[in-house]
Amino acid sequence: MQVQKLMVVGAGQMGSGIAQVAAQTGIEVLLHDVKQEWVERGLAVIARNLSRSVEKNKLTEAEKQSILARIHPTTELVAAKEADFVVEAVTENLQVKTELFAKLDAICPAHTVLASNTSSLPITELAAVTKRPEKVIGMHFMNPVPVMKLVEVIRGLQTADDVFQTVEELARRMGKVPVSVNDFPGFVSNRVLMPMINEAIYCVYEGVATPEAIDEVMKLGMNHPMGPLTLADFIGLDTCLYIMEVLYEGFGDSKYRPCPLLRKYVKAGWLGRKSGRGFYVYS
Structure with missing residues (x-):
């Protein structure tokens, strides 16, 4: 057609x-x-x-x-x-x-x-x-x-x-x-991307490094054009959380458990670029 x-x-x-x-x-x-x-x-x-x-x-x-x-x-x-x-x-x-x-x-x-x-x-x-x-x-x-x-x-x-x-x-x-x-939760793109973003958030949550440092490691060390936390802010932290919940519910595997810090930011209304505040502050 x-x-x-x-x-x-x-x-x-x-x-x-x-x-x-x-x-x-x-x-x-x-x-x-x-x-x-x-x-x-x-x-x-x-x-x-x-x-x-x-x-x-x-x-x-x-x-x-x-x-x-x-x-x-x-x-x-x-x-x-x-x-x-x-x-x-x-x-x-x-x-x-x-x-x-x-x-x-x-x-x-x-x-x-x-x-x-x-x-x-x-x-x-x-x-x-x-x-x-x-x-x-x-x-x-x-x-x-x-x-x-x-x-x-x-x-x-x-x-x-x-x-x-x-x-x-x-x-x-x-x-x-x-x-x-194929029709699986998160398909390919978000099944691979979102756990990476979630793990980067865990690194902030556990005090491994600052958001700036985590993003710099992924950009300079892994050749990513944008760090995972900058990308999360761009996507919207509420969207990231929702997708992680779909993956967690769909597969029932603890590796897809959303980071508590992600939940906290969303509850606070820190949704990323669209709200002016996420892992970074936007004027």
């Missing part, structure tokens, strides 16, 4: 990034969120990103305006009836996502594919609340979406082969590299 119109549900950091990349590819995009101000904020982020590309001579002003013209803001979920493909990028919470999938299933035409940008939750469980489990799939983009090449493509138990092929083709069309991953 050739995707002509794509809807992104959730206009936050991930959703606006997905909308931008899709529109740059020539796809008509519906960008949805529950509040007009949130949709406008997402559009403003896209406009800023494109303006930087114009400044760097990667785009012309005319191309920028053409891309923006392909993104249609909406606060009405019923707009999904126009979409061939819907990708949700709402909060990483199973109840929120299953409720959304049930609503989308009732609104969307029979041919519409429902994709989730979840970073850890079971695709099979999301598919089970719909009457089209064969058309439900995981399409996990990396942050920041316009820059990062990887898309994890996760098949649920009943995902059809042609739906998997549609998502692979769409990812390539968007300039991404699709990698097939």
Whole structure:
């Protein structure tokens, strides 16, 4: 299936990034969120990103305006009836996502594919609340979406082969590299990344070293572009905690137990960059 119109549900950091990349590819995009101000904020982020590309001579002003013209803001979920493909990028919470999938299933035409940008939750469980489990799939983009090449493509138990092929083709069309991953908690990216971040937090908790020192070791010693604690702040400590809880519950293995310091920071509202305070302070 050739995707002509794509809807992104959730206009936050991930959703606006997905909308931008899709529109740059020539796809008509519906960008949805529950509040007009949130949709406008997402559009403003896209406009800023494109303006930087114009400044760097990667785009012309005319191309920028053409891309923006392909993104249609909406606060009405019923707009999904126009979409061939819907990708949700709402909060990483199973109840929120299953409720959304049930609503989308009732609104969307029979041919519409429902994709989730979840970073850890079971695709099979999301598919089970719909009457089209064969058309439900995981399409996990990396942050920041316009820059990062990887898309994890996760098949649920009943995902059809042609739906998997549609998502692979769409990812390539968007300039991404699709990698097939099975439906396990955390998939590959976060099953490997989050325990590393959690262990770095344990190093702070146990007084092994300061956050600055831990990040420096990983950057200079392991050639990571960003230290694990800086990355945790960028992702959001609440998101890190939620993913660790999904891994801990899904595998029942103590190696996935979230660090008590991570829980304490989240309870204090120290969520990283978005709150102005995490392992570092942001002005």
